Amino acid sequence: MTNSSNRRPKSSNKTIKPKDQVVDVSPLNSTNKSKTSSRIQSSSTKKVSSTKSIPSTKNLSNGSGGAGLPKTPTGKNKSFETYSNFGIALGMIETRGLVPAIEAADAMTKAAEVNLIVKELVGGGYVTVMVRGETGAVNASVRAGADACERVGDGLVAAHIIARPHVEVEPALKGSGAKRRS
């Protein structure tokens, strides 16, 4: 019978109770701190935000309003905080075929400070790419993306910009992970 302590990593601290241990799931190259500190978890989750800096000089609270805007201040809204890393506005481009979608995504991210959040294979050859960022940047990037994919085949199907999507929409913006049929 082998000693169970052999399974533990050499660096494990026996003085820490199991309930206090937290598994750090942040990328390897982004952490150089102890993996057993419970404080690190909160700080590392903040670092999950986009690497690209969104200009903060512009007023993010644009005057577009929005139908179902959350009544709570954005600072107190946890859900908002979770997704605010990507900026407020949402830009979407739907294309016919994958090539124009990639062309659009490339043009969008090059044109302005936006984050590409998802590429969704809708089915039937339709592909949607979505970006988020500061409202003006999203506006400019979607125009550039539509311009680019319009030139590729019969790429552009539709483009849409939502200046302030409601918090309830946020979960729907995650990619479904759909893959092409083989």
Place this chain on the structure above:
Amino acid sequence: MEGWRQKKRPECLEKRFEFQSYEKNRDFLDALGDFCEKVNRFPDISFGKTYANITIRPLENNEKEEISKDDHDFASKIDFLNKQEEN
């Protein structure tokens, strides 16, 4: 303010602009983008090759969240932009 439709639930002003070609649509969208940056107000925009739908929602600081005179003025200015691009 021709062609704008005021909707309820959610309160908004909507208009569909039709164009003969993508280039003309793009020129209008560019002018609209510049104008929005200038006044720091951004409507929802949906567009394809030859059309653009603009949706103006009430201002965030408007407590009643109703379409106000400001929103109508904003819509009028967008109309003016379109006419400028046509000429």
